[in-house]
Amino acid sequence: MSRIQARFEALAAEGRAGFVSFVMAGDPDYDTSLALIKALPGAGVDVLEVGMPFTDPMADGPTIQAAGLRALKGGQTLAKTLEMVRALRAENAETPVVLMGYYNPVYSYGVARFLEDAKAAGVDGLIVVDLPPEEDAELCLPARAAGLDFIRLATPTTDEKRLPRVAANTSGFIYYVSIAGVTGAAVPKPAEVRAAVKRLREGVGLPVAVGFGVRTPETAAALAKHADAVVVGSAIVSAIEANLTLKGTPRAGFLKKVTAVAASLAEAVRKARAA
Amino acid sequence: MASDQPNSYRAGPDDEGRFGIYGGRFVAETLMPLILDLEAAWQAARKDPAYAAEMTHLWRHYAGRPSPLYFAERLTEHFGGAKIYFKRDELNHTGSHKINNVLGQILLARRMGKTRVIAETGAGQHGVATATACARFGLKCVVFMGAADVERQAPNVFRMKLLGAEVRPVTAGRGTLKDAMNEALRDWVTNVADTFYCIGTAAGPHPYPTMVRDFQSIIGLETREQMLEREGRLPDSLVACIGGGSNAIGLFHPFLDDPRVRIIGVEAGGKGLEGSEHAASLTGGRPGVLHGNRTYLLQDEDGQILEGHSISAGLDYPGVGPEHSWLHDRKRVEYVAVTDKEALEAFQLCSLKEGIIPAFEPAHALAHVAKIAPSLPKDHLLVMNLCGRGDKDVFAAAKHLGWEMGQ
Numbered sequence: 001m002s003r004i005q006a007r008f009e010a011l012a013a014e015g016r017a018g019f020v021s022f023v024m025a026g027d028p029d030y031d032t033s034l035a036l037i038k039a040l041p042g043a044g045v046d047v048l049e050v051g052m053p054f055t056d057p058m059a060d061g062p063t064i065q066a067a068g069l070r071a072l073k074g075g076q077t078l079a080k081t082l083e084m085v086r087a088l089r090a091e092n093a094e095t096p097v098v099l100m101g102y103y104n105p106v107y108s109y110g111v112a113r114f115l116e117d118a119k120a121a122g123v124d125g126l127i128v129v130d131l132p133p134e135e136d137a138e139l140c141l142p143a144r145a146a147g148l149d150f151i152r153l154a155t156p157t158t159d160e161k162r163l164p165r166v167a168a169n170t171s172g173f174i175y176y177v178s179i180a181g182v183t184g185a186a187v188p189k190p191a192e193v194r195a196a197v198k199r200l201r202e203g204v205g206l207p208v209a210v211g212f213g214v215r216t217p218e219t220a221a222a223l224a225k226h227a228d229a230v231v232v233g234s235a236i237v238s239a240i241e242a243n244l245t246l247k248g249t250p251r252a253g254f255l256k257k258v259t260a261v262a263a264s265l266a267e268a269v270r271k272a273r274a275a
Numbered sequence: 276m277a278s279d280q281p282n283s284y285r286a287g288p289d290d291e292g293r294f295g296i297y298g299g300r301f302v303a304e305t306l307m308p309l310i311l312d313l314e315a316a317w318q319a320a321r322k323d324p325a326y327a328a329e330m331t332h333l334w335r336h337y338a339g340r341p342s343p344l345y346f347a348e349r350l351t352e353h354f355g356g357a358k359i360y361f362k363r364d365e366l367n368h369t370g371s372h373k374i375n376n377v378l379g380q381i382l383l384a385r386r387m388g389k390t391r392v393i394a395e396t397g398a399g400q401h402g403v404a405t406a407t408a409c410a411r412f413g414l415k416c417v418v419f420m421g422a423a424d425v426e427r428q429a430p431n432v433f434r435m436k437l438l439g440a441e442v443r444p445v446t447a448g449r450g451t452l453k454d455a456m457n458e459a460l461r462d463w464v465t466n467v468a469d470t471f472y473c474i475g476t477a478a479g480p481h482p483y484p485t486m487v488r489d490f491q492s493i494i495g496l497e498t499r500e501q502m503l504e505r506e507g508r509l510p511d512s513l514v515a516c517i518g519g520g521s522n523a524i525g526l527f528h529p530f531l532d533d534p535r536v537r538i539i540g541v542e543a544g545g546k547g548l549e550g551s552e553h554a555a556s557l558t559g560g561r562p563g564v565l566h567g568n569r570t571y572l573l574q575d576e577d578g579q580i581l582e583g584h585s586i587s588a589g590l591d592y593p594g595v596g597p598e599h600s601w602l603h604d605r606k607r608v609e610y611v612a613v614t615d616k617e618a619l620e621a622f623q624l625c626s627l628k629e630g631i632i633p634a635f636e637p638a639h640a641l642a643h644v645a646k647i648a649p650s651l652p653k654d655h656l657l658v659m660n661l662c663g664r665g666d667k668d669v670f671a672a673a674k675h676l677g678w679e680m681g682q
Contacts, residue, residue, distance in 0.1 A: 055580045056453065056565060058460045059303045065447055077577045103301060104564045108578025130301045130564065134291065155305040157467055162308055180305060181465040 003096040003124045004149050004172040007046055008207040008228060017224035018046035019269040020209055021262050022100065022233030024067035025050050025084055026076025027240060032250050033071070034084050036240075036258060041095045043259040044266025047209075048088075049127070049231065052081050052101030059129045061184040063234040066241065070248060078105045078114070082121045089122035098151060098172075100127040103139065111139055115146040125149035125172045133165045140169050149173075154200055156180045156192075167204040173229065174206050179213045184234030188213045194226040201228075217268030224272035232265050284531035284607050287598065292481020295604060297597035300480045302567045305464040314482045316387050321489070326382065333378050337411070338368045340375075340493065344501035344658070349628040350644075357651035359644060360510070361661040362498050362526065365633065371663035372494060372522045373404035377473060379490035381408040384471035391415045391466065394473045395459040397424055397452035397518075398588035399431025400634075400663060401475030406440035416440040419459045422450035424588055431667055449582055452592050456566055476519025477596035480567030484596050491525025498658055499529055506656055512537040512647075515660040516639040517610065518554070518590035520599045522662035531607060540599060541643045543585035544612030554583030555612040556595040557603045570597040586615035586675070587635035589663070617642040619675055622665065634663030635671070 001009075011018045021040050026033050040048060053068040053076050060068070085097050099118065106114050106128065118126070126143055133140075133152070140150040149172030157180060158166055167174075176196055178188030188210070197208045210223045211231025215238075220230045239261040243254045287294040300310060320326040334340040343366065347359045364372040384392055392414050396402030402418040409416035418435055422444040425432055435442050448454035463472045477487040502510050513530060515523035517540040530536045545553030553559055556571040563572040565580055573581040573593035583591040602608040613621075621641035626632045633641065640659050648657060665672070673679075 054578075055448065056457050058457050058566075059305075059464065061461075062447065069448075072579060079577075102564075104572075104574070104580070105578035107564055107569075108574065108576070129303050130567070132300060132302060132304050132307045134300045134307065153304045155303075157305050157308045159308065166304065177305065180467050182461045185465065 002149060002172065003094065004047070007096050008173060011046065011228065016273055017227055017269050018209070018229035019044055019266040020047040020049055020211070020229050020231040021045045021236055022049040022051060022231060023236055023240065024053055024064065024071050025081040026053060026071035026074050027067045027237070028070045028244055028248050028250065029074040030076065030080060030084070032254065034087055035255055037084065037088055038091065039255055039259050040262055041092060043263040044270065045095070045262060047096045047098060047229065049098045049100050049233070050081065050085065052078055052099055052105055054102040054105055057102060059182055061182040061234060063237050063241070064183050067237045078109050082117050082123070085123050086121040096124040097122060098125040098127055099123055101129070103128050103130050106139065111142055115143055115148065119146055119148060123148060125151050127151045127153065127175060129153065133168060136169050144169065144171065151175055153177050156196070163203045170204065170206065172206065173209050174200055174204050175231065176200055176208050176210045176227070177212045178210050181212070183212050184215065186213050187219060188223065190222040193223055197226050217264050220265050221268040221272040224269040230269050235265065236262055284602070284605070285528060287601065288481060288485055292485070294598045294601035296562070297569050297600040298481055298484055299569050300567065301564045301569065302480045303464060305467065309463070309467055310480050312387070316383060317482055317486050320383055320386055326386070329382055330379060334375070334493065338374045338378060339366060341497045341501070342366050344498060344505065347629050350625070353628055354645065354648035356653065357648040357655040357657040358653065359648060360502070360656065360658045362494060362658055364494060364522065364660060364662045365637070365664035369400070369404045369407050370666060371400045371404070371634065372491060372525065373401045373475060374407070375493055375525070376475070376487050376490040376521060377401070377404040377408045379486070380471070380473045381412055381414065384414065384473070385412060387471065389469060389471035391417070391470045392473050393417045393419065393459050393462050393470055394475060395419045395452065395455040396475065397421070397455070397592065398667060399424070399428040399435070400589060400667070402440070402442070403431055403434050403438070405473050406435040406438035409440060410438045417462070418442050419445050419455040419462070421452055421455045422446045424451060427588060427671070428667065451582060453580065460566070475521070477521040477524045477598065478519045478566060478568060478570065478594060484568065484598055487521050488524045488528055488598060491521050492528045494522065494525040494660060495527060495529035498526060502656065502658065509533055509536055510656040510658045511535070512539065512655065512657045514539045514541060514640045514644055514657065516541045516590065516636045516662065517557070517595060517599060518543065518592050518636065519594070520596040522660050524596060524598055526660045527608060538608045539643065540608050540610045541639045542610060542612040543583070543587055543590035543639055544614045545584040547614055548612055551581065552584040553612065554585040554591045554593065556593060557599060557610040558612045562600065565594050568597045570594050570600045571603065586618060586671070587639065589634070589636045590639065611643055613639050613642040619672065621645055622672060631661065632665035632669070633661055634665050635668045636663055637661045
């Protein structure tokens with residue numbers, strides 16, 4: 001059983017939603033970022049989503065764009081991102097790791113070599129924003145063959161006609177983009193999300209994680225009542241940004257402050273269904 | 276098969292929008308239904324005689340087509356070789372070939388019931404053309420333009436505003452054309468219901484490269500007819516500049532299956548291909564995926580996209596249309612690069628010898644013509660696409676040439 005499947009089965013047994021955190025690998029630098037990724041599971045993160053920085057992140061809002069540019073400026077590369085996962089795995093064998101990003105750095109690295117190295121490093125799944133089902137032959141099918149989950153995005157524009165196409169070849173969980181827009185842009189409406197989650201869970205037969213506009217513990221809790229997991233990115237990345245000096249280096253207490261933001265979100269998600 | 280050459284160079288793309296390995300639909304899921312809708316609407320429109328008639332009417336009475344095929348007599352004498360013709364697309368309404376494509380897309384937007392049009396622009400030519408067509412049809416228009424370009428191209432920014440468009444300066448990334456395109460895509464995923472994205476070049480996700488090519492092919496179709504009328508035969512060679520490559524594919528496409536027509540695309544070599552300050556994706560880049568398609572890109576060894584550099588704000592894009600990438604690999608079209616300096620010389624030469632101030636973009640094409648024309652025979656018929664006029668570039672040219680211009 002994959003780490004992702006095991007984690008979602010455990011969450012279902014606990015009767016609560018999971019908390020998925022997103023941070024950009026290498027933001028603001030390799031060592032700080034690795035320390036943060038290692039600390040997040042202790043703050044209540046159930047699944048780690050790790051961004052692969054790219055110069056042209058077309059689906060991301062200003063917060064994640066800036067994080068990617070900080071990481072690139074700090075010298076992050078795809079090889080270093082894989083190295084970070086390997087370093088995490090040396091001390092954490094359970095928390096699923098999903099790499100999220102855009103296709104070109106992976107294509108440039110070489111698909112076969114990337115899949116081999118990602119699997120060896122301990123990566124569990126991939127989310128590649130600019131690879132819709134129409135391009136499954138590029139990375140999705142080879143990734144599945146290599147034993148990695150390929151997690152698809154479903155959006156408010158994914159209608160009944162489109163859903164079977166989105167469901168095919170996907171595995172692990174499905175990521176519901178709760179707003180039409182870029183990351184961190186708008187606030188999702190819980191009633192609409194509830195209906196979408198139900199439709200996706202039935203249509204795809206996989207756990208549904210909801211993300212793209214969740215910035216506060218309150219929103220996270222509202223979505224966690226219905227979704228199998230809640231993804232928070234921009235709010236954590238904003239906390240990273242807020243705890244950097246003007247030069248872009250981490251301020252004193254950086255790790256404590258950022259993990260505290262993650263912990264408050266995690267707690268809201270954990271308690272949502274009890275409330 | 277005895278040859279690995281295709282039966283036709285004009286058959287692409289396939290059903291997945293691919294020209295060989297290039298093209299495709301590399302977009303976020305939010306956009307997929309929109310792109311599929313657009314493809315269906317385009318397929319229906321292209322078979323509809325009413326759509327073609329509306330298009331032809333606008334091209335003729337609004338844009339000023341057909342554009343002349345002009346014998347550049349004094350440049351021909353000056354170079355002393357090939358007989359040089361200019362396809363005068365700079366005479367179109369709004370001053371470049373961009374209007375050919377924009378009218379086609381705006382008519383399509385109307386058929387689809389879209390009320391809001393977005394566009395990206397670099398030098399401002401596509402932005403002005405889009406703002407123009409939106410004014411003509413009463414559509415809301417938002418143009419994304421890199422903040423650096425807003426600064427450099429102030430006259431075009433004012434034109435767009437005068438035409439009723441909203442110009443949004445893009446500060447994300449490094450504030451140039453590629454960032455403007457990212458921002459337009461971000462707007463599109465946010466405003467999916469009412470918005471039509473009018474892409475300015477033969478690039479982006481399928482069906483844009485094909486759709487834009489088909490609109491711009493009017494350039495080559497007219498050239499073919501005009502040359503047969505003037506000289507009784509097809510041209511021997513075609514030369515056009517390449518940024519995204521829409522004017523070039525428009526001229527080239529109707530001639531791709533005429534093996535005796537030599538076809539040359541001229542990229543922006545900036546300060547030279549040996550360094551990184553150029554915008555020559557085909558001659559100085561390698562295949563990658565950006566803005567919805569696989570194509571040749573300027574990128575570092577980690578697959579991060581590099582900024583293009585060119586004296587021409589219309590050419591400094593780090594990618595190129597996917598059909599050009601395929602034609603490059605198949606060697607049907609030769610791609611070369613000329614430097615900023617060579618383009619600036621050609622810009623002056625054209626003004627002096629022909630009384631035509633070209634845009635910096637076709638000045639690149641002319642700079643290559645200057646290299647090859649002298650050694651070609653006098654009966655060699657060469658057509659260069661003069662795809663834009665130089666009004667927008669006179670301030671920049673004055674600065675490069677050290678002329679102090681009063682405000």
